[in-house]
Amino acid sequence: MSSIQRRLFLVLLAATGIVWISAALWIQSSTRTELNRVLDNRLAEAARMVASLVDARGLPLDTAMRMAAPALPGGSGHDYASQLSCQVWALDGTRLAASSQAPQKALSVVPEGFSDREVDGVTWRVHTLLDEARGIRVMVGDSLSMRERLLQDMVMGLMWPALAVLPLLAAGIWLSLRGGLAPLRRVAEELSRRGAEDLEPLQASAPREVAPMVEALNGLFGRVRAARRREQDFTAYAAHELKTPLAGLKMQADVARLAPDPATRDHALAQIHRAVDRTDRLVHQLLDLAAVDSGAADSEPREIARIGADVMDLTAAAARRHGVVLELDCEEALAPRLQAQPGLLVTALRNLVENAVHASVTGGRVDLVLRTDGGGWRAEVRDEGRGIPAVDRDRITERFYRGAVATGQGSGLGLAIVESAARRMGASFVLRPRSPRGEIASLVFAR
Template identity: 50%
Template sequence: MSLRLRLFLILALATGGIWFSAVLWIEHSTRAQVQQVLDARLAEAARMVSSLLSDRRIAMAGEGAPVAIPLDAHGDYAHQLSCQIWSLQGSLVGQSEGAPQAQLSAAHGTGYSESTVDGETWRVYTVENTTLGVRVMVGDSLAVRDKLVSGVIEGLLLPLAVILPLLAAAIWVSVGRGLAPMHRLAEALRLRSPGDLGPLPAGPVPAEMRPMRAALDGLFGRLAKAREAERDFTAFAAHELKTPLAGLRTQAQIARIAPDEATRARALQNIERSVDRTDRMVRQLLELSAVESAGEAPGHADLGRLSEEICADLTPLAEARGVLLRSDVPQGASAPLRASGFLLHTALRNLVENAVQASPEGATVRISLQGGVLRVEDAGPGIPPELRARVCERFVRGTAGGDGSGLGLAIAAAAMDRLGGTLELPQSIGEGQRAELHLPPA
């Protein structure tokens, strides 16, 4: 169902409901007012007849048929009234034309009453003229009253039958005009090129659409940044892969034309080193992609076991560089995680691998736990002050030279961000650098 049709139905039903309620209220109010007015006319007619009798302007019958009572002084409604004059002894002494033969009201006394005569219900007002010894009764049929009320309601419903279709058309057109800014926005979005991620054109916007417009502009801004980061990532990755590949080609040419065995062996060693560097960078690129797409999997991490596994995995690398790996994380230590444990494993492994790569031969890389902070300490040269602010960016190396790709700290920072924790690199004092993984609170 379209939004326009939904709004139209809501407004049409609401308007129809209000009109229906108004008709019911008018019917009830009109009926009460008509009853009040007609009751007043009954009393007025009865008193008028009693007054005419007292003034001898209407003669009462003595013997024989009752005298006819004229009731033409009040217009058309008077023709619907019936009048009877009864003596206090119970004989009919006068009646109007069309009045029933039976007594209009059997109630004694004066005032209003209702009675059923010949199967028809009457509303009657009675006046006693004690001077003349008669009782004057003026009544009208309730069916006549209902007909009068129905006529009033029909007079309201007939214009309503004409107005409602016009009102529905007006609502349909108004809803369409009200939604016109949304249609213009949709058309502007449809006509935008895929590469256009700038803000929407400036112009007057309804207050209700400003949050949506601001959200779209924010989304376009984030998409533009993500696309720019993707382009930079692709360019940096291509450059970083090109460098070892060019070195591999050069060293292969040197090995092929080497004049002696020592030159050939050195070239092959450089080839192996370039392959290792390329392999590490490809692995880190895959890890970075996995970190950015890791889903939610809350649980607990066994920090002691995690630290030992990483040390076991990196022992061959550490032995090749003459570095000792040491884990001081107590057994049984655990921490709650808000996301996949793969993220913490990736962050800690990259920090330890960076520490091994940065440490000189004979140094020790130590993993420890203090409170909710995992620490990795090395004996390397540390991070230069001029690089400290950018060291967690992709392809930014924290040390001059070396075989790193500049992805390790970026991966660790991204993984901790997904976990809800942080990576901190305190200022090194003396030799070495300390990296801290602040785990998220429970």
Template identity: 50%
Template sequence: MNSIRTRLFVILLATTGAVWLFAAAWIYASTQAEVERVLDARLMEAARMVSSLITDHRIDPVAAVDAATANAPPPPFEEAGDSYSRQLSCQIWSLQGSLVSRSESAPATSLASHMNGFEETEIDGERWRVYAVVNPSLGVRVLVGDSLEIRERLIGDVIKGLLLPGIAILPILAALIWLSVGRGLAPLTRIAEGLAGRSASELHPVDDGSVPREVRPVILALNSLFGRVAEARDRERSFTAYAAHELKTPLAGLKTQAQIALRTDDQKVQRDALSHISTSVDRTSRMVRQLIDLATVDASQGVATDEPVDIAALLGEVAAELETQLAVNDAHVAVELGDQAQRPAVLRIDRVLLRLAIRNLLENAIQHSPKGGEVRCRVTVRRNEVVVEILDEGPGIPQAEEKRATERFYRGSKVHGHGSGLGLSIVQMALDRLGGSLAFDRGGRWFTARVSFPLL
């Protein structure tokens, strides 16, 4: 049942119906008890009345017996036409067991065999509740009976009078519930309409002041989602703007330098311009490669393919690949293997992403190394993690800028290198995907970038 309206409708209708039925059952029970009590009292009273009448000799039972009319029913009363009339039947039996007299509605056979009190009997398929009282002075027994069927009809009629209007009202009640639930849910519809009418760029929060308390958590969650989406969109936008700047600026430099080289007659100016062009092409191509790396990491979401990777071997491989860069900066890379002998550092991990992370870290270390400096890579396998450390002798990242260092295009305030500001953000993104973490450490001669992967 996916509609709240239907759901509420069914629940409300079912509970209303159940309450109604329960009430009817209760009324049935209490009516029955009450009717029983009242009619029993009447039976008792009637029996005693008959008994006292014959004791006063207003009726002579012996004469009546002599008249031998006992077996013939007394002349009928005027029919009242009411279904509840002739409810009571009365018999007077001598203690010897002969019928002295009976009322018009009473059967000819004995209503009951007991001497005193109440009893329920069945005579000719008809059920009776009979009260007996013995009149010892006359030697007769008076029986007054009530047809149970009539009693039940009485109770049934009371319940019917209760249930029939209920059944008639039920459809009206159902319609009212349906409409009320609809009205109750109107704020939801209003919010839905407001949201449906929005364009993709309208990410302002829904006003949570006017929404019902029950919907508030949903609206708050929705607003928080809107906030995150808007943030991501802004990030995307500023990324595009930055990327445009970062790519178009070197292009502008290239073009300007080329124009200078073309129109100058001064050989030195021309040589300078050409060397600037060459440098700019190198930097720009690194920048382009990093943008592609970034796209690779971005695209890797959810499609990472894990395989066993020997970390130390990968480090050596990347170091070899960066050798040309080493030649420029004259830095030396040493790969240390920690306690590799006991336990080789092999991780089940996405090789491409790990390689990107390590390559960018190593590149940074080399780039910021002083001329002829040393870069150390260290792999340590601990009980619950594998740690890769890359140490360099460069100035490192100031503590205050650590947080911003992994932002895209953030270049640090006092950096003399020519980075794109993308390297660390690639590292961070790749590590996020790989479940690793990045930390920096400075002490003495070394600046350390530490990557740790938890061992499961």
């Protein structure tokens, strides 16, 4: 597993190294420019000094050479003493005098000014001074290799102290990163000490940069707690809802077995039939809820008109048992439109229609209306039942909530399934009273 601290350390160290190298190159370049300027000025000054000594004091040329050639003090105390080479030439090309370290050939062939020339395998930087009044040409030069060595010594003299500090800088970066990442380690330590059942919010104090991660973890813990509660409630309610009809089935089976007359037996068998229907619907809804929660849906889109027809087929038997009339009204322009996730939509609409059928009185009517709505469309299920009481509207989509005036026929899952399916499809689920009586349940698709 890669380490954030190690990665940041290497990145910062690399960035520091790049800055360091860039600074070294800049120092070398600027030092080279300044050094060449200073040494060129020295050559010009030395040439003028040789000419002035000969002129003002009347010194012999050899004496003037010895006075001008050292140029840098220190004798043999350092490598850069006595590095200047001086030559004096007559204008006719006759060599008049030269310093002891000067080559035999002329240092420059340029009549006047600065020039570079290779003599006897050594490249010289030369300044030539022309004195026409006295008929002489003074050449003063130093080797470029000496200049390069001087430059390297100066740069290294500047860089060595900085290089010596580099390990201390690396240690400082490492310790700073370790301290900066300490809040993450504290969060990790708190998480590692927790048991699987501990989903309480993290209490570790965190700096501003780490706080969003801690808040996200706490939000995740909250969602996991809610999901676990739903699972526990689901198990408890499912067991309870299945236990009641199964107990009724057992009792009515005993009644039918021991019935003293056909009327009693027929009544018991009718009760068994109703209990089986209720159990079948509950199991069906539990399977629907599991499918919706897991996001199960058809992979291929289907036409909206076909989806509406499928819903009618799936709910026709329940409508016949309750004596309710079903009607499908699909707008012609909407019918051929394809709908993604048709499985979720069929599940949602079937549960809405079944709820409407169970809420309707015998001889009532339930309409499934499919209409365009701006750039999107809507599906409405309209019934003529008693509607949803105001006291139940805020909780009617909770799982296993059947309302304050429930008749005991439903399981409290239908509208919860619809809301979950609508959320997965990106639709809005709206319930509103119908005038003069009944309810309108709408699934609104924005696009």
